[in-house]
Structures are given as structure tokens and as C-alpha cells.
Amino acid sequence: MDKYEALKLKNQLCFPLYSVSNLITRNYKPLLDKIDLTYTQYITMMVLWERHSVSEKELGEALFLKSNTLTLLLQKLKKKGFVTINKDKRDGRSIIIALTEQGEALKEKAVDVPTSIVKSIHLSEEEGMYLYQILYKILEANQNEEL
């Protein structure tokens, strides 16, 4: 038995996770180009389409990202006219990100994106649901550790 068996690429679990994630970003790109969003900007808009306005902290918790990634991202969404960024009056440390009319309108254009992507994944509904559960199990287990 090879002492280095665990170091072989084909025995990695994280490598296909990483590759599928890259694959997804690639598949999304041409679709999202049409509505002038990158993938990270797209999931940010998803949060806003649901909640209308959030603090950067809340946004980071929803997306598992921190200010070092978000600050620049939000500036770009602001530049494109999809969001406004204002200080929270009740807490001067926080900023509140809110949808503009243009950002709200973008939702209509984005409505077909999820279906197109799901098709490109080629999984049965059952497989998709199982995958979903496992992934959230990993995310939640790790969230607890970071407390």
C-alpha cells in the first residue's frame, strides 16, 4: 500500500469541490454578462432583492464573506447604479446597502438565470437535494467553529 495514497488527486474530496465551483462561475459568466453582473455581485443582489436593504455585516453573514471582499464589490454595484451606500444613523460604524429602482428592475432580467444554470449542472432533483444538504452541513459545522 502506497504511503502517499492520500496525496493522490483522485482521492481528494476538496479538489472536485473546488473544480465544480470554478465550473459554475464559468457557466454563469456569459449569462450574467448580459445583466452586467459578476457572480459575486449576483449573489449580493439576491440578498438585496429579498431584503431590500442590509448592513454590510448582515450581507457578509449571508454570503460568508467579509469586508475585505465586500467593500470593493459594493462600490462597483454603487457605480453601476444598482445600490446606494449610506451610514447607519443609529450606529456610525455600520453602513446600509439598499436597492435603487434600477437595482430592483434588474430582478426582472435575472429571473431566468437560475433555471439556465440548473440545466447546465445535469443532476436529478434527488441528487441536487442531497448535494444541497451535504453542502449546508459542511457550512454549518464550520460556522460553529468560528464562534
Add this chain to the structure above:
Amino acid sequence: MDKYEALKLKNQLCFPLYSVSNLITRNYKPLLDKIDLTYTQYITMMVLWERHSVSEKELGEALFLKSNTLTLLLQKLKKKGFVTINKDKRDGRSIIIALTEQGEALKEKAVDVPTSIVKSIHLSEEEGMYLYQILYKILEANQNEEL
């Protein structure tokens, strides 16, 4: 029923894939820092530890990456003394990446990395295997499309 239901973050399959992938890179970082590798450099070394020398094209096929990502990466591994880069004598378009002694020696230091990571994922063996299968199913389905 909300017409925008499919646009909610909690209904996305790709989002947890993306988040778990980020999570994994974060978890690997402190471990890989100790052996002076980034995650992408690590999986590149994995290929070399198995095959000893590969062309950039073969490496790209193994890692699902292209020259725009690999070229710079390989230069850095060369700078660190882990690999050599030479033109293929039989085909002047190709380059051959090969392990140095130092690169080979690094394998010994890396041998415990996979176990540490698997622990941080918190999945049963069964879940891990199922996840593995689904991920490769996605990768393979998509590979065929790119032909």
C-alpha cells in the same frame, strides 16, 4: 407563489458550492503556509508527485485549468525551486514541468495535510463518497460539452 422564488439565496445550489469551496481554501491556507504552497500550487504538486513530469496541457486537463492560470503559477513554483520548466524537444510548442529534488522532498512534508483537511469537513465516510460521486458527475457531464 412568488414568481421570484428561484432567485432566493436559500434556493440556490451553486451558492453553497461556491461557499464551501471558499471555506476549503481558507481551511487549507494555514496548513499549506507551513510548506510554502498555495492551494492551487498544492494540487499542481499533487499531479507532479504522481507523474513526476507533465506538459502544461496535461496539467491543465488534470486540474481543469488553462494557461492563463497556469503559466504564472508554474513560474512561482519554479522560483521556489520545486519544479523545472523546459521546452519539449519533440514539440516546441509544449513545455514540460518536472519535479526537482526539493519538490520531491516536499511530498514528505505534505503527507499529513489531507487527513487534517478531511477532519475539518465533518462528514461521514458515506456522505463523503456520495458527495465525491456527484461532483465528478457534474465535472464529467460538463467536460463532454466542451468538446
Add this chain to the structure above:
DNA sequence: GCAAAATAAATCGCATGCGATATATTTATG
């Protein structure tokens, strides 16, 4: 044999992600 097509890398510009650190503001504590 030679021009055109194909192939393999390299280069460019952009948008992440991340750890580390700095800054501004609020909260806690004595």
C-alpha cells in the same frame, strides 16, 4: 513544399477572496 489551420503557451485586464492591519465608532467598565 508551402500557405492556412490548428495547437500550446504567454500575456493582458478585470474581479475576486483572503489574512493582516488600520481607522472610526460604540460599548463596557471602573
Add this chain to the structure above:
DNA sequence: CATAAATATATCGCATGCGATTTATTTTGC
């Protein structure tokens, strides 16, 4: 109430990933 600790963002530097394009080399087709 003053000041230390905690919290929320911003900034910096580095290493990706990727589409698009360019360059170098080989293969193909006539």
C-alpha cells in the same frame, strides 16, 4: 466620565481564475 475593549468598515498586498488576444510552432491540405 474617561478610557479600554469591542465592533464595523476600509485598506493593502498577494494569488488566483477567467475571457480575449497574441505569439510560436506544428500539422494539414492542396
